[in-house]
Amino acid sequence: MQGHGSCLKLYLAFALLLLQNVKGGEVGSSDKDANATGTCIERERQALLAFKRGLVDEYNSLSSWSSESHKQDCCRWIGVSCNNQIQLDLEGYLSKGKMISPKLIELQHLQHLDLGCIDFNGSQIPDFIGSLTNLRYLNLFWGNFGGQIPSQIGNLTQLQYLHLGGNQFNVENLNWLTGLSSLTDLDLSHVNLSNMFDWPEAVNKLPKLRHLDLGDCSLPPPPPRIHSTPFSNINSSTSLTHLNLRDNHLTSSIFLWLSNYTTASLVDLNLSENNLTGLIPDVIGNMSSLANLVLSHNQIEGGNPNSFARLCSLQFLEIPGNRLSGQLSKFVQLLPTCAQNSLETLDLSHNDLAGSLTNLTTFSSLQILSVNNNQLTGS
Numbered sequence: 553m554q555g556h557g558s559c560l561k562l563y564l565a566f567a568l569l570l571l572q573n574v575k576g577g578e579v580g581s582s583d584k585d586a587n588a589t590g591t592c593i594e595r596e597r598q599a600l601l602a603f604k605r606g607l608v609d610e611y612n613s614l615s616s617w618s619s620e621s622h623k624q625d626c627c628r629w630i631g632v633s634c635n636n637q638i639q640l641d642l643e644g645y646l647s648k649g650k651m652i653s654p655k656l657i658e659l660q661h662l663q664h665l666d667l668g669c670i671d672f673n674g675s676q677i678p679d680f681i682g683s684l685t686n687l688r689y690l691n692l693f694w695g696n697f698g699g700q701i702p703s704q705i706g707n708l709t710q711l712q713y714l715h716l717g718g719n720q721f722n723v724e725n726l727n728w729l730t731g732l733s734s735l736t737d738l739d740l741s742h743v744n745l746s747n748m749f750d751w752p753e754a755v756n757k758l759p760k761l762r763h764l765d766l767g768d769c770s771l772p773p774p775p776p777r778i779h780s781t782p783f784s785n786i787n788s789s790t791s792l793t794h795l796n797l798r799d800n801h802l803t804s805s806i807f808l809w810l811s812n813y814t815t816a817s818l819v820d821l822n823l824s825e826n827n828l829t830g831l832i833p834d835v836i837g838n839m840s841s842l843a844n845l846v847l848s849h850n851q852i853e854g855g856n857p858n859s860f861a862r863l864c865s866l867q868f869l870e871i872p873g874n875r876l877s878g879q880l881s882k883f884v885q886l887l888p889t890c891a892q893n894s895l896e897t898l899d900l901s902h903n904d905l906a907g908s909l910t911n912l913t914t915f916s917s918l919q920i921l922s923v924n925n926n927q928l929t930g931s
């Protein structure tokens with residue numbers, strides 16, 4: 553289901569292409585090639601044509617990719633751009649592929665490869681991907697890739713953005729992550745990582761990581777040994793700003809891991825649909841940059857006096873579907889006064905909070921308040 557939403561761009565682009573074909577218009581007039589300023593060389597053109605033979609072009613979306621004389625300049629081909637170096641951005645133009653042609657390595661300068669939402673029918677990501685050492689951006693999201701993630705990906709030391717989510721990998725280890733020292737964005741959502749007990753350590757070795765999405769990965773909680781291992785020698789992800797760990801098997805031990813590595817930098821934290829229990833720990837209250845905190849659908853019972861203490865930038869606080877109990881007014885008192893002008897959404901619905909609706913007018917930016925399905929009384 554989530555795949556359909558994530559690949560929406562695909563369907564929109566298809567609709568556009570079909571419209572253009574119906575009108576008999578030139579497909580190659582999209583803004584994707586409007587900036588094509590370079591001229592491609594023969595070797596690159598041949599490599600791209602070979603690469604096209606590995607794709608299934610059902611709707612003739614790549615009709616501009618041709619050896620006809622008036623289509624010689626591959627920088628004008630749809631999905632190709634040549635700002636300094638060739639970039640390939642085919643997400644949205646195709647829905648199926650057979651293989652990623654090994655001829656791709658002829659494009660030695662390739663920095664940007666986006667094949668998102670193209671179904672490669674359970675095939676494996678080829679090992680030679682690790683030879684494209686200039687890659688900065690690699691998107692193979694929702695590609696129906698199977699087998700192992702090739703360890704050669706770890707050779708892509710320039711890679712900044714890696715999106716391998718939504719695939720059917722059989723992941724054996726995360727050692728390959730170690731080489732990705734430039735990585736700022738990593739998305740492995742919907743990939744089964746249920747046996748990757750060392751995932752926190754693997755992530756901690758990415759010194760520049762800012763965005764991490766490991767949603768719906770069947771992630772196990774950080775194991776107890778992590779709590780006793782001093783990590784002072786490891787380059788930790790102190791740069792992390794966006795962390796999405798929704799829909800996993802995490803327990804409250806995740807808070808300990810967070811406490812050492814991400815307290816100052818985190819802006820977005822999504823821990824919804826896990827197995828968090830007990831009280832919201834004080835470490836959350838130390839995450840002074842936090843704007844969005846989502847703890848929906850766990851078994852959290854309440855907060856400590858300092859659970860939110862320094863969250864002066866808090867905008868969205870969502871804790872629906874937990875076991876919050878006691879008086880609503882008591883819970884509201886835990887909210888930081890310094891966030892009175894920033895808090896926009898407060899969702900405490902589907903809990904066991906009692907008492908009557910509190911006067912919240914001091915939260916001057918509050919736009920959405922959900923307290924339904926509690927034990928509230930009064931008018």
Ligand SMILES: *[C@@H]1O[C@H](CO)[C@@H](O)[C@H](O)[C@H]1NC(C)=O
Pocket residue numbers: 583584585586587
């Ligand atoms: C093309 O260039 C214009 C301005 O020069 C820019 O706004 C636009 O984003 C560019 N498009 C692509 C696909 O790079």
Ligand SMILES: *[C@@H]1O[C@H](CO)[C@@H](O)[C@H](O)[C@H]1NC(C)=O
Pocket residue numbers: 650673674
């Ligand atoms: C997809 O793979 C299966 C076997 O794994 C094969 O039978 C089928 O022909 C492939 N489909 C395409 C479109 O290549």
Ligand SMILES: *[C@@H]1O[C@H](CO)[C@@H](O)[C@H](O)[C@H]1NC(C)=O
Pocket residue numbers: 682703704705706707
């Ligand atoms: C690429 O990665 C493989 C496996 O991780 C490794 O054996 C090989 O030496 C690497 N090649 C280069 C050029 O770094």
Ligand SMILES: *[C@@H]1O[C@H](CO)[C@@H](O)[C@H](O)[C@H]1NC(C)=O
Pocket residue numbers: 744745746747770
């Ligand atoms: C994930 O993989 C493990 C085995 O590696 C398997 O037992 C489990 O059922 C898988 N989980 C999902 C959600 O597919």
Ligand SMILES: *[C@@H]1O[C@H](CO)[C@@H](O)[C@H](O)[C@H]1NC(C)=O
Pocket residue numbers: 778779780781782783784808809812
């Ligand atoms: C946090 O770091 C300290 C020292 O750097 C270490 O003693 C402690 O075990 C770490 N805690 C966790 C949960 O990793």
Ligand SMILES: *[C@@H]1O[C@H](CO)[C@@H](O)[C@H](O)[C@H]1NC(C)=O
Pocket residue numbers: 757759785786787
């Ligand atoms: C930490 O990073 C530095 C440079 O970025 C590197 O030299 C060092 O080997 C790294 N240490 C570990 C344990 O990865």
Ligand SMILES: *[C@@H]1O[C@H](CO)[C@@H](O)[C@H](O)[C@H]1NC(C)=O
Pocket residue numbers: 796798799822823824825844846
């Ligand atoms: C958090 O994750 C849930 C799924 O568990 C999702 O519905 C929600 O949109 C996410 N919220 C944010 C702010 O990322």
Ligand SMILES: *[C@@H]1O[C@H](CO)[C@@H](O)[C@H](O)[C@H]1NC(C)=O
Pocket residue numbers: 801802827
């Ligand atoms: C949640 O934790 C409890 C106790 O620690 C355990 O019995 C249960 O299986 C866990 N549920 C999930 C979905 O991980």
Ligand SMILES: *[C@@H]1O[C@H](CO)[C@@H](O)[C@H](O)[C@H]1NC(C)=O
Pocket residue numbers: 811834835838
């Ligand atoms: C929160 O930060 C303060 C000041 O830096 C520190 O003394 C305290 O131990 C921190 N609390 C937690 C739970 O990390």
Ligand SMILES: *[C@@H]1O[C@H](CO)[C@@H](O)[C@H](O)[C@H]1NC(C)=O
Pocket residue numbers: 911912913914
């Ligand atoms: C709510 O509080 C504000 C200021 O604290 C006050 O002006 C207002 O009259 C109160 N409203 C009610 C219904 O008590």
